[in-house]
Amino acid sequence: MARILIVDDEEGLRDFMADTLELEDHQVDQARDGEAAWDLLLKRSYHLVLTDLKMPGLSGLELLRRVKDAQPETEVIVLTAHGSVDSAVEAMKLGAFDYLRKPLDSPTELRMIVGRALEHRGLRAIQEAAQDNVTEPPLSYGAPVMRPVIAALEKVSATDATVLLVGESGTGKEVAARSIHRWSRRAAGPFVAVNCAALSEQLLESELFGHEKGAFTGAHARRRGRIELAQGGTFFLDEVGELAPQLQAKLLRVLQERSFERVGGGQTVRADVRWVAATNRDLPAMIRDGRFREDLFHRLAVFPVRLPPLRRRPEDLIPLSRALLVRIGASLGRPGLVLSENAAQVIASASWPGNVRELANALERAAILADGRTIRADDLVLGSVGMATPVPPPTGPGDHVLSMAEAEKEAIRRALEHYDGNRRKAAEHLGIGLRTLYDKLKRYDLT
Numbered sequence: 001m002a003r004i005l006i007v008d009d010e011e012g013l014r015d016f017m018a019d020t021l022e023l024e025d026h027q028v029d030q031a032r033d034g035e036a037a038w039d040l041l042l043k044r045s046y047h048l049v050l051t052d053l054k055m056p057g058l059s060g061l062e063l064l065r066r067v068k069d070a071q072p073e074t075e076v077i078v079l080t081a082h083g084s085v086d087s088a089v090e091a092m093k094l095g096a097f098d099y100l101r102k103p104l105d106s107p108t109e110l111r112m113i114v115g116r117a118l119e120h121r122g123l124r125a126i127q128e129a130a131q132d133n134v135t136e137p138p139l140s141y142g143a144p145v146m147r148p149v150i151a152a153l154e155k156v157s158a159t160d161a162t163v164l165l166v167g168e169s170g171t172g173k174e175v176a177a178r179s180i181h182r183w184s185r186r187a188a189g190p191f192v193a194v195n196c197a198a199l200s201e202q203l204l205e206s207e208l209f210g211h212e213k214g215a216f217t218g219a220h221a222r223r224r225g226r227i228e229l230a231q232g233g234t235f236f237l238d239e240v241g242e243l244a245p246q247l248q249a250k251l252l253r254v255l256q257e258r259s260f261e262r263v264g265g266g267q268t269v270r271a272d273v274r275w276v277a278a279t280n281r282d283l284p285a286m287i288r289d290g291r292f293r294e295d296l297f298h299r300l301a302v303f304p305v306r307l308p309p310l311r312r313r314p315e316d317l318i319p320l321s322r323a324l325l326v327r328i329g330a331s332l333g334r335p336g337l338v339l340s341e342n343a344a345q346v347i348a349s350a351s352w353p354g355n356v357r358e359l360a361n362a363l364e365r366a367a368i369l370a371d372g373r374t375i376r377a378d379d380l381v382l383g384s385v386g387m388a389t390p391v392p393p394p395t396g397p398g399d400h401v402l403s404m405a406e407a408e409k410e411a412i413r414r415a416l417e418h419y420d421g422n423r424r425k426a427a428e429h430l431g432i433g434l435r436t437l438y439d440k441l442k443r444y445d446l447t
């Protein structure tokens, strides 16, 4: 995951780029002009800046000059309109990594170039930053259902056994995966995560295994895959239930043989990694339907751990909320946020189907709405239309009671309508991750 800043005066283009990159698990900020971008750059550091060249006020070239001056390790990719090759060349001279031509309509091209830039900057630096981000949060604050879970995770951390984390969306599977890494003898090595749902099959294959020069159109140079980059560390296969059949077969071979070949190459590369996989899918059911390989399942589920949903951890709700508020306060530059008594009650009585992720999103929105340091019940309720909104009771003979799935589908439909189909805003509003939204769109056949 990298921190990326997108600078362009065209909102549609920014959103397109942000959506594409967020699906790759990057953390994306946007600025509508050079000045706004510079303000952000003074506040936090980015691994990569994607900037338009022609903007009112502070130009892209000037922004590039300042970035390279202040944070030379930050990579910059510039966006150029047709026919302005000169300024692209000028940008490269000033240290831009590469340029992208507008109009930009292929997410693949964007992903490729961003991938290359980040690789160039050195995955190592990103991992160091992630480790600097130090303290992984505690997994629990004493909820009895979590005790055996944590004990199991601690024990398995001491081994190299493959762990399969299962649990609903937002229950903390990734947090658990990072904890396993941190508690293991591989802690000093890299932790590399790949989200199997976020990439097309071909892209995922070359992400995982890397490729040799000329393996396919666009493979201009040999590239090491993420498995290779994880040598000596932990490899986290997120949303493994989404893996396409052909890749399931390939992954199975890696797990069996502990080695693999790059795409388009014959050389065998050893995979000295500890595997952790996660899914919110019912893999046994997928096996019955022929959508997931049973042999792969057994390789992954050497040590399965189920993370309980938040509704079964009521003891964690309030202390977890407080911990999340510390994090939120730090990121908003508003330390000292506290919950009012009523707000705590609202939290305790809501059901949190989106688990910790939904709780964190609701708290962040509430913090933004709150006037002072105290978060009130109103801030929470106003900020979280998706949260405690009960399905309206039937009012007439024509109405029918909605099932959870119908209510969810309806909530998604309305949110998309409200935000003119902008999925990121809809997901934010609903208090779910963008990936989860894409999942549900697929599941409910919504477009």
Ligand SMILES: Nc1ncnc2c1ncn2[C@@H]1O[C@H](COP(=O)(O)OP(=O)(O)OP(=O)(O)O)[C@@H](O)[C@H]1O
Binding pocket: 137, 138, 139, 140, 167, 168, 169, 170, 171, 172, 173, 174, 175, 176, 280, 320, 323, 324, 356, 357, 360, 433, 436
């Ligand atoms: N114990 C915890 N303390 C603090 N934050 C947590 C904790 N558990 C989860 N979170 C936060 O909740 C969010 C969701 O967690 P995570 O991404 O690990 O869940 P997940 O199970 O992988 O969800 P999904 O299936 O949606 O990918 C993240 O922002 C994470 O930082």
Ligand SMILES: [Mg+2]
Binding pocket: 173, 174, 238
């Ligand atoms: Mg996850």
